[in-house]
Amino acid sequence: MARMKFLCDSERCIECNACVTACKNEHEVPWGINRRRLVTLNDGKPGERSISMACMHCNDPPCAAVCPVDCFLQTADGVVLHSKDLCIGCGYCFYACPFGAPQYPRTTDFGSRGKMDKCTFCAGGPEPDGSVEEYQKYGANRLAEGKLPLCAEMCSTRALMAGDGAVLADIYQERSLRRGYGSGAPGWSTAYGRNDRGSPFAPGGPATGGG
Amino acid sequence: MRPLRPLHALLLLIALLAAPTFAQAQLYQVPGPSSPTTREQVPLYVPQDDKVIGRVSIPDEKLAVLVQPEGREWREFRTHTLRLVIGGLAIAVTVILVAFYLYRGTIRIHDGLSGRLVLRFNGLDRFAHWTTAVSFLLMALTGVVLTYGRPLLIPLLGHQAFTTLAETSKSIHNFVSVPFVVGLLMIIALWLRDNIPEKADWTWIKSAGGLFSKAGGHHPEAGRFNAGQKGVFWGVVLGGMAMAATGYLMMVPFAVSGIGGMQILHVIHGLMAALLIAVVIGHIYIGTIGMEGAFDAMGSGEVDENWAIEHHRRWYKEQLRKGYVEDRQPAE
Numbered sequence: 433m434a435r436m437k438f439l440c441d442s443e444r445c446i447e448c449n450a451c452v453t454a455c456k457n458e459h460e461v462p463w464g465i466n467r468r469r470l471v472t473l474n475d476g477k478p479g480e481r482s483i484s485m486a487c488m489h490c491n492d493p494p495c496a497a498v499c500p501v502d503c504f505l506q507t508a509d510g511v512v513l514h515s516k517d518l519c520i521g522c523g524y525c526f527y528a529c530p531f532g533a534p535q536y537p538r539t540t541d542f543g544s545r546g547k548m549d550k551c552t553f554c555a556g557g558p559e560p561d562g563s564v565e566e567y568q569k570y571g572a573n574r575l576a577e578g579k580l581p582l583c584a585e586m587c588s589t590r591a592l593m594a595g596d597g598a599v600l601a602d603i604y605q606e607r608s609l610r611r612g613y614g615s616g617a618p619g620w621s622t623a624y625g626r627n628d629r630g631s632p633f634a635p636g637g638p639a640t641g642g643g
Numbered sequence: 644m645r646p647l648r649p650l651h652a653l654l655l656l657i658a659l660l661a662a663p664t665f666a667q668a669q670l671y672q673v674p675g676p677s678s679p680t681t682r683e684q685v686p687l688y689v690p691q692d693d694k695v696i697g698r699v700s701i702p703d704e705k706l707a708v709l710v711q712p713e714g715r716e717w718r719e720f721r722t723h724t725l726r727l728v729i730g731g732l733a734i735a736v737t738v739i740l741v742a743f744y745l746y747r748g749t750i751r752i753h754d755g756l757s758g759r760l761v762l763r764f765n766g767l768d769r770f771a772h773w774t775t776a777v778s779f780l781l782m783a784l785t786g787v788v789l790t791y792g793r794p795l796l797i798p799l800l801g802h803q804a805f806t807t808l809a810e811t812s813k814s815i816h817n818f819v820s821v822p823f824v825v826g827l828l829m830i831i832a833l834w835l836r837d838n839i840p841e842k843a844d845w846t847w848i849k850s851a852g853g854l855f856s857k858a859g860g861h862h863p864e865a866g867r868f869n870a871g872q873k874g875v876f877w878g879v880v881l882g883g884m885a886m887a888a889t890g891y892l893m894m895v896p897f898a899v900s901g902i903g904g905m906q907i908l909h910v911i912h913g914l915m916a917a918l919l920i921a922v923v924i925g926h927i928y929i930g931t932i933g934m935e936g937a938f939d940a941m942g943s944g945e946v947d948e949n950w951a952i953e954h955h956r957r958w959y960k961e962q963l964r965k966g967y968v969e970d971r972q973p974a975e
């Protein structure tokens with residue numbers, strides 16, 4: 433089965449923010465929640481690069497390991513999802529996530545965070561595929577409809593790609609070979625480089641890494 | 644801002660193996676004689692051990708951190724180290740106390756009860772103590788629910804029920820912090836004066852407070868608080884302040900620090916919790932089954948005269964001198 437991944441080719445990204453906008457619109461993401469964002473490195477200097485970043489759907493995801501209520505699941509495609517019914521908004525997943533993916537709606541001024549929200553790889557949540565509850569809590573489930581994440585579909589320069597990791601690697605290497613350079617897939621060693629468990633899990637499953 | 648240059652340099656070294664065109668290539672990345680000639684030479688997994696920070700156009704500075712591999716260490720702390728330290732210390736202290744109890748039993752008042760009472764802690768003292776004590780126990784319990792919920796409670800309760808418990812615990816932990824800090828401040832105001840370290844404490848420490856002199860009766864002289872109690876005082880006051888500072892900063896995340904700072908705050912909060920829980924277990928032991936007559940000091944507030952003479956002779960004499968105790972010429 434395919435192992436879903438994101439790959440952002442920083443040589444191509446032009447920081448147009450179409451992916452960010454597509455995501456916000458597709459899932460009706462509220463203000464202040466940034467499921468996807470653009471980070472510019474070496475801003476204004478030679479060698480400036482922009483990278484579009486969201487949840488990378490890591491192998492052996494750190495967020496799942498540290499969650500005190502064990503609310504994460506990983507699908508057979510490697511997509512990391514979580515249950516908002518279980519989440520207590522403690523914020524620990526943000527401390528552990530290497531990519532700053534988890535987001536929290538602010539519910540009160542007293543520091544209390546709402547239920548965590550993050551990129552779902554356009555795959556919804558634990559609710560039945562395509563249900564109203566799923567849409568309200570997690571946004572659209574494109575994967576269930578056989579479609580890939582909208583951010584990548586929307587990318588005009590094909591910098592951001594989503595899909596089977598093996599295919600993405602293939603395209604990226606072919607592309608880099610032709611143009612003559614490539615500086616690596618941003619975040620891949622951190623997200624997919626270690627402990628490839630490669631097995632799906634659900635809350636209470638043996639592979640969440642948190643014990 | 645952290646330049647990406649070293650990273651690029653490393654990559655190009657591996658991928659292009661070309662020293663002469665290096666400086667130019669790293670800036671402009673143009674195809675050259677050193678470009679990859681096969682797909683396999685194009686790197687995919689680039690080792691990444693440092694934070695990468697850039698610029699974001701959204702009003703959320705913490706999201707400018709693109710990659711923070713340190714999350715891995717924090718994960719290790721949260722999922723293993725913290726559980727080992729909190730549980731390990733608590734169990735170690737309990738084992739030591741059980742062994743001590745078997746060896747020494749309840750430390751009795753050597754000369755028996757005199758039947759005459761001396762006021763040791765007035766209402767305000769006791770109010771401050773119990774406010775702090777009850778808050779502390781609640782804080783420790785609700786905190787530990789988060790730490791051990793996954794291995795211990797979820798298998799028992801199931802996920803949904805545990806979420807309810809964890810959410811409630813979190814609210815209690817947040818709200819009870821207020822009485823905890825109030826109690827702590829009262830304790831400082833009331834007892835700081837009597838807890839300044841002095842020379843006599845050294846004698847007390849050297850003889851371990853007479854804890855191991857089974858014959859009993861022999862106690863190094865102590866004022867209102869002996870060195871052991873002073874240790875608990877300073878531990879709880881300084882430790883409690885550290886808990887409050889780190890705890891409140893965790894309640895308003897990212898108010899003063901970035902992601903690395905939040906991890907450090909959590910680590911300090913967790914380790915300090917482990918330390919305080921261990922200290923408090925010892926404190927509870929000596930205040931209850933460990934020593935005859937000790938609980939009354941905080942219970943009714945009054946202690947037996949012989950207890951006062953044995954454990955806090957200097958304080959007792961002071962009370963006499965000040966006329967708080969009726970002078971009955973106790974046998975010395």
Ligand code: HEM
Binds near residue numbers: 721725785915
């Ligand atoms: C004085 C004020 C305190 C405040 C404001 C405070 C606040 C916090 C906060 C915000 C957390 C993070 C989890 C959450 O969002 O609920 C936390 C966790 C925790 N606190 Fe406190 N706390 C305080 C005192 C204490 C005390 C006295 C103890 C016990 C000795 C304690 C033990 C813990 C433990 C064990 C955790 C869980 C750590 C983990 O499992 O990751 N706290 N506290």
Ligand code: SF4
Binds near residue numbers: 495529533
């Ligand atoms: S650690 Fe972060 S990037 Fe990785 S799966 Fe969890 S939320 Fe996504």
Ligand code: SF4
Binds near residue numbers: 522523548
């Ligand atoms: S915020 Fe929610 S999902 Fe994240 S660690 Fe806490 S309970 Fe788990």
